[in-house]
Amino acid sequence: MTAQRLQLTWYNKDKALIPTETGKYGYTWVDPSDPRYCETHTLVMDDYVHGSQTPKSDEFEYSERADLEPPEDNLLILGESGDVLEALTRVPELAEKYVGKVRLIYIDPPFNTAQTFASYEDNLEHSIWLTMMRDRLLHMKKLLTDDGSIWVHLDNVEVHRMRLLMDAIFGPGNFLAEVVWQKADSPRGDAQGFSSDHDTILVYGRSSTPHLNRMARTASDNSRFSNPDNDPQGIWFSDNRSAPANIGNRKQHPSTFGIQHPITGDILYPAIGGCWRFGIERLLPALREFADYEVVPPDLDLRLNRTNLHSSQLREDVGDVMIRGGASAPSQQRARARIKALQWPEFFVTESSFGRKAYPPEQGQPPRTWWDNEEVGHNRQAKAEQKALSTGGTTFSTPKPERLLERVIHIGSDPGDIVLDVFAGSGTTAAVAQKMGRRWLTCELLESTFSTFTRPRLAKVVNDQDPGGVTSTMGERVADSEGGLPDGVSPDDAAKFTSVLNKLISDDAAAKKSALVKQLKAAAKTTRTKDVINWRGGGGFQVAHLSPACFDYDETLNRVMLTPEATGQVLIESVAANLGFTLLHPDDDYVFDGRRGNALLKVVEGVATVEQVDWLVSQIETGETIVLAATSVMDGVREHLRRSCKGSRVVAVPDDVFRYTQGGDL
Template sequence: MTAQRLQLTWYNKDKALISSETGKYSYLWVDPSDPRYCETHTLVYDNFVRGQQLPKSAEFEYSKRADQEPQDDNLLILGESGDVLEALTRVPELAEKYVGKVKLIYIDPPFNTSQAFADYEDNLEHSVWLTMMRDRLSYMRKLLSSDGSIWVHLDDVEVHRMRVLLDEIFGAGNFICDVIWEKRTTRENRSVMSVSTDFILVYAKKSSCWAKVRNLLPRDNLSGYSNPDRDPRGPWTSVPFTAQFNPAENERRSQRYTLTTPGGAHLKPPPGSVWRFTESRYNELKADNRIWFGADGKAGPRLKKFASEVQEGLVPHTLWSASEVGTTDTSKREIQALFPGLAAFSTPKPERLLERIIHIGSNPGDIVLDAFAGSGTTAAVAQKMGRRWVTCELVKDTFERFTKARLEKVVDDKDQGGVSRKRGSRIAADGVELPEGISAEDAAKFTNVLNKLTAGDSEAKKDPRIKALKSASKTEYAKEVVNWRGGGGFQVAHLSPACFDYDPELDRVLLTPEATGQTLVESVAANLGFTLLRADEDYVFDARRGNALLKVVEGVATVELVDSLLPNVHPGETIVLAATAVMDGVRQYLRNIVKGSRVIALPDDMFQYCKGDDL
């Protein structure tokens, strides 16, 4: 008997969803074999947007990120996310590039909160929402690289159901963590409980692989480090030289000894403790000046930890505060700065939030995917961080007014907000030399406290000693640091129209009015898994799959047509002839003359579906 996995069950889980209205989250339940669900759409490529990296200026400092080569292998798509993801996984030219190649996926899908936002409908019924997300997540798993990860951003309406759904698709063993983001710091007094957090579920394609490649968070400062003994190895902090032990088990006897400090004090471990190291190891550390006994040499020992020797970064934790990554108000201000006069997008995310996610889960040059582009934050930050990206947006108005327009500003260096720049670090003012062990941040805090203490005392403000203290602790900010100078570019595309439809009254599959010319050729090739041959070369056939050659005919397949194709077929190759009409005897004729070949009548042989088959 095989073990049963825990699964989430919902209404119509065995059904599929198709869009009932273009550009809206509006769906119909259909059978999974319905051609309206099964048809793979291709991409129609529009214009390519290109920017130029600006030169450096003496006015600013520049980070290493500002020197990265801007990426131009990026893709912005107008279209429904399910159809876009299917295209990326099934159209051969796209699948070769993206399947198993995406390093990081971040999605901020409709939260299903029963609220109708101005930018998209967010009121999907639970079963519709779950089916919609299941199908998209299945495609996303195929796109992820073996060491990739997916970050799913939600509030508390669907997060519990999504956790089980992700377990089902990615495997419970590939769950990494649930990040809690403090999205607001204000209190909503009209609520029973004021909600201040969102959730980001993190899963890996293979947790064992991802654990080896995830990045640490950078150390922004060395607060807590100082150098009171002027150690040539630089700033350090200290940790206790003691460790706990269990007296009843009489353990760690070699770490229970009396040591003598440089000041002459004789010390034993405190009750219930032992020294961190054996006596011989203690003597080695002491000789190497790695034990601190206080300024007078009589204090209890503490082990020195040098900033130069600690781990290069910080292990990410799961509680992300507003001060670290911003809030929803932060993101709205970012959008308003980019589009003054326009109503801010309803649910943007701050750039610092995406900066942290993209930093942890990817490296420059990696591919980042977001299937719910919205205001385009993910792609904007990915571009600024030297990643390649793919993103799509369903609503045309949002696509034109926000997503595309924002990304154009990014590559043109007209987006200098968000993570493009950051304020310079606080430093001692010109001519000021801070005492050893006192950082510029410490001095600024001291000055702030001093100002508050003397705020109501005019005499104290005039006191020469107060003035001297303020002068000695004066700080300023260094030059603004630039992280992004523009440049790179992206391909704009949209989904091809449907070529196959189902008529319930006739109970049969039909070709749509758009199923003509190159649109029909590309659709047939994509749905049969054929790679298009280059249009700039004089090919008789339209596409190839291994040794099979595809010819699509908007008309009648005849014996004469087959004969005209034969001179272009090499030994070992076969023909797939797809036509909107087929003369009697042509199928057998082609099979006899080129073994393994076949004729496909469009649309009947392409999608052999009628509702009566399900009864």
Template sequence: MPFLDWVNKNQAQETTREVPYHLLKQASVHGDVSGTNADNLLIQGDNLLALKALIPFYAGRVKCIFIDPPYNTQSAFEHYDDKLEHSQWLSMMYPRLVLLRELLAEDGSIWVTIDDNEAHYLKVLMDEIFGRKNFLCAIAWEKRYAPPPDTKDFGYVHDVILVYRKSAAFKRNLLPATDEQASRYKNPDQDPRGPWKPENYTCRFTAEERPNLFYPIRQPNTGEEVWPKKTRVWAMSRESHLRNEAEGRIWWGAKGTNSVPSLKNFFSGVAQGMMPMSIWKHGLAGHNQDGKKEALALHGDAPFSTPKPEKLIWVILHIATQAGDLILDSFLGSGTTAAVAHKMGRSYIGIEMGEHARTHCLPRMQKVIEGEQGGISAAVEWQGGGGFRFCTLGEPAFDEHGRISTDIKFATLAAYVWHLETGEPGQQVFDKPLLGVHNGAAYYLLYNDILGDRRPAGGNVLTHAVLQAINEIFPHDGPKVVYGEMSRIGASRLAAEGITFKQIPYDVRMR
């Protein structure tokens, strides 16, 4: 498989490991954040730092990622630096995509909107990070319904949406049939099975290429044998044709005298869902003007520069998720992804770096909770409710000397250590030294006086007394990994107990 190379690529690859781990600080709570709303987060801060902060808690949990990164169009945008030199743009995207992949569930997918300035380079970059076998589609989304007024050579009216899965475990959903699609189905013969439309009964193969599809069928009204053309044979085998005939699915025209039959395709089957296609017309997924009108209605005289329409995100989430799934957008913009996810009953995490996280995203989500009726609200019968947490990035968890920040609480470091050791997100409640058992090994953390002993030689230090307490209160018959400030137990005793001791902070590293 070919790889993309650019100036400072090695540095971009190192960036993922070098990004400091920051704490997330809850700034405010809006609405009801209990139950299914507990994971709803709006984060203000650099998305690279925020993604790193999310890894210990959400690695492998995100079902769908949608991002609308800067297109690197060499033009100026109010809220983004969209004039990066090409290699800088690639270096900006690489570590973020690596972290996004780590957050993605095995049955999850990632959707990235882009235009032709970087689309082909991004495709190769994502092939490298997600695996070329996991590429699903490059969707052409009709973002304009008319040519732009400044057209010189070609009227550029679409964006590309690159779609990748995490693994073969991903399964897409069908899209509901639209009113326009439903209007194509009629019932001229009053078939009790309902409306249908005729489908071609032949296919583009020659008789020499598909001899099994070159056979006569009987015209029931005239009794004549009907053969397909040698350059266009029947679309199905003789056995399938006989089954269609027995099921009354063949149409010979209004007067029953057509020389070539059609196949009845009933709307009842289509109504269950339509296969997603690789071209999305604006009637299905909206267009830029829809997004701008929605932004004007929400923000008045200060709309976001390039918002995506809610309808576009609705289509993506309909294909890629179910109610309750976790959605992530690390280039949240004006908050469209979070708004649509909220209205569709999905959990979500949105990350935005600038002040417009407060001026655009926060007020928009407050309006969603209050039941605003823009975008997809009517289609999904949105009436308001739910809630989210607004968070900011705190100080780095480790200082330049490797010391752990005093702001880190036990549960936060526990989730960090658990993910470091197991690769799993820290979803369990961390309120005791035993963090959990993974692949037969038990993991313990002695930190913040978790055993209630504040003496220097007590709860944070592995002493004989602490070890005895651990064995009595949290026994485990197998290997143990213990994190603590210091160990005062000899190597032979540790080996006899099956303990691997790791010292805080020196042995605390990012995966």
């Protein structure tokens, strides 16, 4: 019996979707070969929005990010995400620039919650939603670099289905994380049943080796670290000295042995079932700074008593680390003098035991899957950011806080990388990408959202008229007490302590005057440094929209038709895109309209004649061929072109571009 792979299936999974109405989330099922689904639209370039970078001022502090070159090669598109992705992956000029070049994709698609928001419709039936997402994810996979990643932001309605869909497209082995974002800062009083506190972000790699940046360590992360011995390497903490041995039925681990303590004289072993984290060759140099240690034959009876090993597992060739002549007053004096001298080695002696130094990792911490709203913001904060940017009083319904996107973009990309979001909404992804020195590419379906929110916001970003979000960072809280804060107490801890203390004594006049209270406040005193500017404006973006459809299907006639818009340069660009030709710029007086390798394209709006063929053949170089695309073809022209220029052909528009009849074959 052949094993079957687990698959997600749904109604009309083998069908495709086309928009029922332009500019709205409404779809109609069609055959995948229907030209209304297959047609590749091109991009019509509109105006370019450019901003200037604000010079630095002595009034502020600036981060390294404020010195990044503001990105200028960005693209904002008005159009349906499926058609935009089709253009990016199939129009030769765009495919060359973007296919395999996008480092990070973040999408916040319609959640399918059966609600209608002011800024977009969000009421797609499950099977329609899955088909819509599948087709877009397949295109997005082509755009990602080999080490790129895709982040899909969802609530609890479709996340379980999306996980299976992502497994099918990207592979279950490329699943990276299920990030949980605490989106709420309080329960919803109008909730029926549970009040939802979180959203989920599914993270997948394009391959099994994604590019992921680590997170910078915070003061809170380092609160358990200190430097009591003035170690030149910096702060550390005494970590576990033992590691799991995991030997099963085999002989004892070679790092399981006794060490005599130079002050107490006790012989110490690693934790039951474990071994020392270091072998004898690494421990001895450190221990010999505290006493005259040597390796001696083991005390097997003591070893049997101090470990969970069986007698048959004990190894006589693994000795114990003992003090030459045994622990004594001289050994105690020497050990205490070395402790007092500070700057202890990696494995060190304490008054009654041993310690092992562990330093903060230089490369920072790995990203974690729980994202607290105190760290990355919440819905209320996102709406406040939107309100501050709004000039007409209206705000986008479902914005995301900039700090949330800042974390996503930091983890998944580097400055200069391309970031893609095909559900732009209020433009948060593009805005934060711009502020972080990334190039970006985004599109929005609804013209009202595009004109009211997306474009105005991004224009403010490049013109340094957006002071909110991640534009600046609140100054760091630091110690302001004489002698600094006690070891293990972070500035944030001290500030919280002072705040709680003030609340506790708010109604106690005597306590407020207490010398002890004043002493505690002085010891916990902190202050904030100046705010740091991260973004000074600059850069710019190209505005574009999708070309109109040139091909349609008439169900009455059961044939493919040209639309009224299929004329002039629009028709030329559409035919070139759908046949895979790179356009030749019309202003350069080219005879032909496009090129694909050695093949040259000529689009004729009207009748292709023998005379046209003869003239075109006279314009080509040796080895070149011709593709003549015309809306009407005279008898004998096809054969004449084939004879006149071997390898050339005539394409009748639209019939030879899309050979489709309902219920028939391509």
